[in-house]
Amino acid sequence: MVLSDRLQTIAGMTDPCTSVTDIGTDHGYLPIWLIEQGVCRHAVAADVRKGPLATAKQNCLEHGIGPDRIKTVLSDGLKEISRDDTNPDDTLIIAGMGGETIVDILSAEPEKAHSFGRFLFSPHTKQEELRRYLGSAGYKITDERYLIDAGKLYVVMKAVNGEDACATDTDYRFGPFIEKATEDRKIYDILLKRYNALSGMLEGAGLPEKRVAEIEEEIRSYKEVLKL
Ligand SMILES: C[S@@+](CC[C@H](N)C(=O)[O-])C[C@H]1O[C@@H](n2cnc3c(N)ncnc32)[C@H](O)[C@@H]1O
Missing domain, CATH: 3.40.50.150 (Vaccinia Virus protein VP39)
Structure with missing residues (x-):
């Protein structure tokens, strides 16, 4: 099989x-x-x-x-x-x-x-x-x-x-093992795409303050993981 x-x-x-x-x-x-x-x-x-x-x-x-x-x-x-x-x-x-x-x-x-x-x-x-x-x-x-x-x-x-x-x-x-995962370029690139999409969301106006804070927090995690 x-x-x-x-x-x-x-x-x-x-x-x-x-x-x-x-x-x-x-x-x-x-x-x-x-x-x-x-x-x-x-x-x-x-x-x-x-x-x-x-x-x-x-x-x-x-x-x-x-x-x-x-x-x-x-x-x-x-x-x-x-x-x-x-x-x-x-x-x-x-x-x-x-x-x-x-x-x-x-x-x-x-x-x-x-x-x-x-x-x-x-x-x-x-x-x-x-x-x-x-x-x-x-x-x-x-x-x-x-x-x-x-x-x-x-x-x-x-x-x-x-x-x-x-x-x-x-x-x-x-996850606690993400550093190992991001050594794979393809995985890194998928996460980078998600990071860019999140950053783009902040450029559009009209999101409630709470959502903006959540996205900013997520972006901070992405930056840490992707070493940006
Ligand atoms: C997309 S399939 C995944 C099949 C396989 N585990 C895999 O990873 O390829 C999801 C299966 O989980 C079953 N499922 C969903 N909720 C469940 C539950 N509470 N208890 C048992 N089976 C469940 C669905 O009926 C379906 O057959």
Whole structure:
């Protein structure tokens, strides 16, 4: 199975473990790849919608993987996920949805969420909101990778149970590993484009004072990260 660059980055950041639970699995490609490559022994592929789950089940069958290796579960977030049998290296993956949805999923079942030992999150939006939640709820971000897939910038966060790794507003906005990411010229250029767009917004008149202050604060973070 060939994964997209984004899914391949998530897969590459998954350490060998006993079990992976993929919430919002959709097609199930990620758990199938992880099982096929021997990264984990068991996986749970969960989705809130029946259609994607049926597709995931079908894809597992087509890859010769039965429910003894990948269990498919219809579940809103972690609600229907059983955590009776836990290992410290159990990995929770939540990718391809908004940061606010990831926060909703984790905060709806905080104890269950913390029963996993390792975490990978790839929010499509509201990255800052997710980092602030993780920091306040006992998760420590241990690594982040930015990547470009089909021209779009994505981030993958790796975390464990622990103390907040972010110290400044810039850490929350871009992640504590942004300096490494901006060494990649393409990533730097996408962030520079966003910085220019933000600066342009200030040139137009009529924005409320509060919004101007927010944009100025964001611009300050961009300047710091881009070393402008
Ligand atoms: C865009 S797909 C992402 C699929 C895959 N995780 C990826 O990163 O490519 C988002 C999936 O998340 C599922 N989803 C959204 N909210 C969910 C929730 N609260 N619980 C479980 N699945 C959810 C959707 O049904 C959809 O299949």
